[in-house]
Amino acid sequence: MPHRRRQQAISEFHLQQVERQAWQLRKELSAAQLSLKPFCAHYDACTFLQADIQRGLNLLNDRAADWEAPHRAPLTGG
Numbered sequence: 675m676p677h678r679r680r681q682q683a684i685s686e687f688h689l690q691q692v693e694r695q696a697w698q699l700r701k702e703l704s705a706a707q708l709s710l711k712p713f714c715a716h717y718d719a720c721t722f723l724q725a726d727i728q729r730g731l732n733l734l735n736d737r738a739a740d741w742e743a744p745h746r747a748p749l750t751g752g
Contacts, residue, residue, distance in 0.1 A: 684734055692734065696727050 684692070703720045710717040729739045 683736070689734055693731060696731055700724055700727060 703724055707717055707720045710720070732739050732741045
């Protein structure tokens with residue numbers, strides 16, 4: 675079996691796969707949160723997990739861990 679050289683950064687293909695799965699997980703976590711009482715253990719766990727997923731994706735995209743997309747004003751077309 676050939677030996678493959680390991681890379682320092684994730685490939686675009688794998689990054690797209692991870693982002694797609696993270697999007698699906700965030701969507702399901704948001705739906706689950708709607709059925710929970712706010713500020714209880716499971717609600718908080720969903721909130722923290724979503725934040726951790728976002729931090730991980732930021733790092734994989736070579737951004738600061740606490741980076742957030744800039745706010746876009748409504749009706750600007752952007």
